[in-house]
Amino acid sequence: MSRYKVNDDDDCSSDKSTKKGPPSKVLWYLPIIPRFKRLFANGDDAKGLTWHVDRRNDDTMLHHSADSSQWKKINHLYSDFSDEARNHRLGLATDGMNTYGSLSTQHKL
Numbered sequence: 001m002s003r004y005k006v007n008d009d010d011d012c013s014s015d016k017s018t019k020k021g022p023p024s025k026v027l028w029y030l031p032i033i034p035r036f037k038r039l040f041a042n043g044d045d046a047k048g049l050t051w052h053v054d055r056r057n058d059d060t061m062l063h064h065s066a067d068s069s070q071w072k073k074i075n076h077l078y079s080d081f082s083d084e085a086r087n088h089r090l091g092l093a094t095d096g097m098n099t100y101g102s103l104s105t106q107h108k109l
Helices: 033-041 043-049 069-077
Strands: none
16 A cells, blocks of 8 residues: 555646655654653652552552552562652553554444
8 A cells, every 4th residue: 555645636647656645644653751751850740640659548449540459469570660659650542543444343442
């Protein structure tokens, strides 16, 4: 498949491969490390980012995913990572993303 979108309106050119149009897919890359550095530079934001160590309730209720047994298991397995309060776990949500554009699904993944 072509890397660029083919412009069907331009019929005067017999060789469409020589003309480049807009790309068919665009990938946005947003670097996360500089954003975390800016957040930790502000004292108020840094307190909010380390709540899971400083201000967690130790009751038996599940208030956040940090209170789950899976989170505790990961803390136990990777104790060198979990000992530092400024380390963060990131989750990737792909709700409603259709990885294969030709398939039309009515449900969300």
